[in-house]
Amino acid sequence: MQLWLIPLLPLAGFAINGLFGRRFSKGLVNVFAIGSVVLSFAWVLKTIAGLGDLNTAYVEHYFTWIQSGPFTINWDFAVDRLTAVMLLVVTGIGSLIHIYSIGYMAHEHGPHHGGYYRFFAYLNLFMFFMLTLVLAANFLVLFVGWEGVGLCSYLLIGFYFDKKFATDAGNKAFIVNRIGDFGFSLAMFYIVKTFASLDFSTVFAKAAGAPESTLTLIGLLLMVGAAGKSAQIPLYVWLPDAMAGPTPVSALIHAATMVTAGVYMTARSFPIYTHAPVAMEVIAVIGIATAFFAATIGITQNDIKKVFAYSTVSQLGYMFVGVGVGAFSAGIYHLVTHAFFKALLFLGAGSVIHSLSGEQDLRNMGGLRSKIPWTFWTMVCAWVAISGIPPFAGFFSKDAILLAAYHYAPWIYWLGTLTAGITAFYVSRAMFLAFFGSYRGHEHHIHESPAVMMVPLTILGLLSLVGGYLFKIPVFLGSLFPALEESEDFTLMAISVAAGLLGILIAYMMYVAKPGMADSLAASLKGLYTLVYNKYFVDEIYGAAVVSPVVNGSRAVLWKGVDVEVIDGAANGIASRAQDVGSVLRRLQSGNIRSYAAWVLFGSVMVIVALGMAGGFR
Amino acid sequence: MTEVPISWYLTLSAILFALGVAGFLFRRSIITVFMSIELMLNAVNLSFITFSYQFKQVNGHLFAFFVMVVAAAEAAVGLAIILNIFKNRATLNIDEIDSMKN
16 A cells, blocks of 8 residues: 555655755745645545454554564554544645745745755655654654654754754753653663563564563553653653744644654554553553643643643643553543644644744733734634533533543542643633734734635644544444443533533633632742742752752762873873883984984894893804 | 914904904993904904905905905094084084984
């Protein structure tokens, strides 16, 4: 079925634009960048249509990558139902966001010379690595994609490389991800040691026979990797900063696709996790903790993109809860619906920012409902979807997760429901602050974004409305994952919906009905507000506990100690000893012929004496 | 009639060589130094001839001729150099001819 075409098309787009884009017009860059991704999407559709019911994985073998004795790693791609879902999400949402970027990046020039083609080249490269990650049939090929998307994430976060905060954010994302990837690498070593293979089919077939302690360790190490990539506690700190990149990047990489790679990988490894209940419990607890904490931070942020960034962290937490409590298909379900509505929220925010010529602060918005109505109405679709209002997309997936969580441990359900209320609250807050009330900013030339941006927004809006009802992911993936006990509990469903509605209602009261209420509440809870507004000072704690010891230790020990004293000392010491010896020997070269002759004489006498002492003359 | 013992020749050779070395080391005039070198060469020649006679072999004679040829060539080149040095520097003191030092 030529699976290799799917990732290779964006790679070709990257190569063409990366090598020759400087000479291309923007139109030509668009042709290659958007064309390659749309073609890739078309090829995904054709492939999935041609593969039938996909009850067993369809594998394509290309070449043997690594061979060492009996241990081989092949460059294989595989498609099963899970991969099919991911392929559709990545190429589908990816195509929409590529198209949207034409409008969003249209004014890209000035200090970032060639920024336009560079942006699309990186975006295409990202698509290549993401598709490699999704198509991989073993852990190592997956890891190639995993690292590749990390690289592209770094490149695109630091896209505005002449701004210090952007490059710092890029570095932060890259370094924090290294910690996670270290865990992933260790997990792979352990898998090789235990199963003598990295192929999904082999490893998962043997997983049931391995001791539980081994599987728990592998599961926890894999989870470290997933927590890094999918921004979970304690490694979530990079994602909010990653919003320094252009908004389409936030939508594509840091909301819809790359950050869900951890969830995908965890769901993919379910045969390991089902035999490691401890690892699953850890995932569920980390997930719910992340969901709750990130949601509370989202309440207080004033940057519209920061609100949605913490929302993304929080929603990823939900997905972790899903896979952690064993509802793998529900986790993937939420991954898909979240891709719809969070991409839409980011792109909508991008449209708002675009129309306000770069303004991101919610305090300087307001009343935009009548000025950019099309953007407003598409974002309303995402609003109702993320708030869990039936029958829109977020309701189905969130409810599936919460229901499974209730059967696993009721406290996770209750915390999740509370988080759902907070989620509805902070998204409503952002919406009310941006679109309702009266305009508080200074931009006079507010304009609706061009059609090339509005069409993707509209499509995503429709998907956010009907996507959950239309794409019954748990049914589609039912044959892949272990079945959960089916139970529809209307009481629980009603409670979580009520929580969402309550969140919207409170936000309405605080920000529309009585606009001063939020400030007075913040003033009366000053300590708590300061704590949350500063993101629980996690960045500062990490700075004090991890970053500064490493920096200071490196400076005092590694730089001043090892480098200066030992390495430089050895090199300089050898040089200066040679110099000392030389300065003595130098005196021999006096230019005085007679002293040379004396040395010759001295030398020959010494030779004769030595010979005499060594054995005499014959 | 008794022959002159070999050791006398060798002793003479050693004395001549030592005189040459001493002259080379302690005299300042280039001409004298040059003559000391000739003296050393001839001391070596005497040893060659002595051993040649001792072992009844012709090699020593041949070497002696070689040394003489080399000494003659050396004398020609060396004297030319000395002449030039004297022309340029107006001195034959060997301690003052140290321009290669730096």
